[in-house]
Amino acid sequence: SFGAEARKAQAVCARSYAYSALLENRYAQYGAHVDDSVACQVYNNIGETKESVLAVKETHGQVLFYEGEVAQCYYFSTSSGHTTSAADVWEHAEEMPYLKGKETPYDEQSPWYRWQTFLSLEELGTTVQKALNERYQVVPEQILTYEEETDRFVEKPVGKVGKVESIRVEERGRGDIATKILVIGSDGVFLVKNEYNIRSVLAPVNALIYRENGENVEGAALLPSAFVTLQKGTYKGESGYLISGGGYGHGVGMSQCGADA
Numbered sequence: 001s002f003g004a005e006a007r008k009a010q011a012v013c014a015r016s017y018a019y020s021a022l023l024e025n026r027y028a029q030y031g032a033h034v035d036d037s038v039a040c041q042v043y044n045n046i047g048e049t050k051e052s053v054l055a056v057k058e059t060h061g062q063v064l065f066y067e068g069e070v071a072q073c074y075y076f077s078t079s080s081g082h083t084t085s086a087a088d089v090w091e092h093a094e095e096m097p098y099l100k101g102k103e104t105p106y107d108e109q110s111p112w113y114r115w116q117t118f119l120s121l122e123e124l125g126t127t128v129q130k131a132l133n134e135r136y137q138v139v140p141e142q143i144l145t146y147e148e149e150t151d152r153f154v155e156k157p158v159g160k161v162g163k164v165e166s167i168r169v170e171e172r173g174r175g176d177i178a179t180k181i182l183v184i185g186s187d188g189v190f191l192v193k194n195e196y197n198i199r200s201v202l203a204p205v206n207a208l209i210y211r212e213n214g215e216n217v218e219g220a221a222l223l224p225s226a227f228v229t230l231q232k233g234t235y236k237g238e239s240g241y242l243i244s245g246g247g248y249g250h251g252v253g254m255s256q257c258g259a260d261a
Contacts, residue, residue, distance in 0.1 A: 006260040007055035013254055014041060015056075016063040016073035038196075038222075072096060074253030078112040079104040080175065080227035080246025088173025089195045089250050091142065099252055101174035106258040112248035114212040115224055117204040120240035124164040128183060131201040132158045132190060142197055146189035153191045162187030167202070167230055167241060177251055178226045195250055199223040202243060224248045 002010070021040065022033045034040040064071040072094075074086065084101040086093035093099075107113050119127075136143040136158045144153035163186040170191065171180035181198050183190045192201050199222040209217040209224065228245040235242065247255075 002256075002260040004051075004055070006256070007051060008059050009254065009259050010075070010256065011052075011055040011059045012062050012064060013073040013075050015059070016070050017041060017075075019063055019070050020072065066096065066098060072099060072253075074099065074250070075256055076247075076249025076251060076253065077255070078110040078248040078257045079107045079251060079255040080113070080225060081105065081107065082175030082227075082251075083253065083255065084173050084175040084177040084227075084251045086252050088175075088177055088179050089252050091194055101251075104255055104258050106261040107247070107255055109261060110248075110257040111211045111213045111215055112224060112257070114244075114246050115209050116242060116244050117207050117209045117223075118235045118240055118242050119202065119204060119207055120235075120238040121164050122238070122240075123206060124167070124240065125161065125185075127203060127205050128164055128185075128201055129158075129161045131197075131203060132161065132183075132192070135192075135197045135200055139194070139197065142193040144191040144193070146191070158188075158190070160187040161185035161190070166232075169228075169230060175251060176227060178228055181230075195226040196222075198226045202228075204243075225251060227251060 018034055025033065027033060027035065036043050036045050064073055082101060082103050085095065086099040087095045132143055140155050143158060145156050145158065147154045161183065164183065165186060166184040168182050169178045170182045173179045177195060178198055179194065181192050183192060183201065192198055202223045204220050204223065206219055209220060211217065223243065223245065225245055225247040227247050228243050231242045233242050
């Protein structure tokens with residue numbers, strides 16, 4: 001549905017990304033180079049269209065280069081009005097001049113440009129515990145537990161969170177993306193690092209996401225983005241957190257909706 005030039009830009013980015021993935025060969029055990037999830041390129045196994053085929057043909061063989069090597073062509077759905085740096089999203093990402101984040105005043109008409117959701121403390125008690133356990137299994141060094149005897153955060157299996165008492169943003173990166181949050185529960189205190197983990201821990205699994213265009217989305221396995229503010233309050237008689245955010249996706253590289261605009 002996007003304009004021809006936006007589709008061509010997407011084709012060049014996707015090809016550049018796929019080329020880099022081919023060299024990395026991370027999915028050799030599956031006989032593949034990329035998958036269709038958020039781990040690579042989220043095309044959700046959608047079939048070909050004449051428009052997408054044309055964009056591929058019109059950019060045949062074209063990739064983006066930086067200093068003689070194929071560039072890291074990350075992209076995402078919608079910006080919050082500012083992109084961020086790769087180093088603020090992926091812990092071991094190499095800092096690149098073209099991935100440092102900048103203002104992007106093109107996404108205002110996107111339905112995901114601004115959104116809100118409310119998570120009750122009761123719901124958070126369940127979703128936070130589950131997400132902390134799951135993310136610790138994948139990236140234990142990014143889900144840290146406060147140890148009272150040593151007065152520091154350490155890497156160890158996640159214990160009980162208990163009743164969620166407080167959640168706050170501890171650190172922000174370029175474009176104000178949240179890069180660390182502190183979760184204080186009645187039974188434990190946890191430091192959550194990095195964008196994807198934050199979006200998992202604060203996922204509105206059973207909550208409505210209210211979008212600025214009036215179209216609401218029911219439930220999501222991830223918070224739309226980590227460009228967020230958290231405000232403790234009450235909604236419909238329940239205590240919890242109002243999460244106000246902007247954009248959809250990790251926020252690094254090319255905003256797809258921004259490119260179309």
